[in-house]
Amino acid sequence: MLQANKLSMRYNDTLALKDLSFSVAPGEIFCLLGQNGAGKTTTINIFLGLLKPTSGEALIDNISVTKHKTARSLIAYIPEIVQLYGNLSGIENLEFFSKLAGFSYSKKELSGYLNQANLQEEAHHKKLAEYSKGMRQKVGIAIALAKNATYILMDEPTSGLDPKASVEFAKVCKDLSANGVGILMATHDIFNAVNIGSKIGIMREGALVHTADTSKITAQELQDLYIKTI
């Protein structure tokens, strides 16, 4: 379980997070929605161990991220633009980053992860420089799979994806969650949030002001709630 327990974060004069609490269970997809500056990236960066909260705790399977670096081995991160080596192929990037995380796989296993991430077979050996944003993200997902991450944190993963790539991305996320991976996704994109998420949290000025279960709310209701809230 990912748990934010009363997280507060102050940057000089700005109180970016105010007593933020939520949890994400394995197999859940929790989408954090909010305007620019609502505190989504700050939340993700605390879970990644890049920021230390001013107060409160971020726990990964009951291990405090700030106190124990081992907690980070349970997570993988997909940023808006997945940074990979342009002169290496998809499979070479995957091999490089999984080795860096301490895993050694055969070419067949690496290809298996790329297939699981839905990257078409003919792209596996193409140079990254020729990849679209959606294809880069699939390599990012394959890296997360190869690291055996129990949780994946994503920051604006669907921004700039075309509709087909967004649909494919949603499918991969749902497959991951069906396999027990928990996903925490920060996004502005209501359509994708309602489409991908099992739970939605709406943030405003560092606080979580609404949470909703997507099986109990329509896209229109969520949109109305979001517009009213922000």
Ligand SMILES: Nc1ncnc2c1ncn2[C@@H]1O[C@H](COP(=O)(O)OP(=O)(O)OP(=O)(O)O)[C@@H](O)[C@H]1O
């Ligand atoms: N390094 C920093 N120093 C000072 N203030 C910061 C810093 N990083 C973020 N902030 C402030 O903290 C608040 C939350 O920012 P954050 O980036 O977490 O929001 P966000 O919801 O991710 O926004 P966006 O959608 O634009 O990425 C904002 O007021 C922002 O200006």
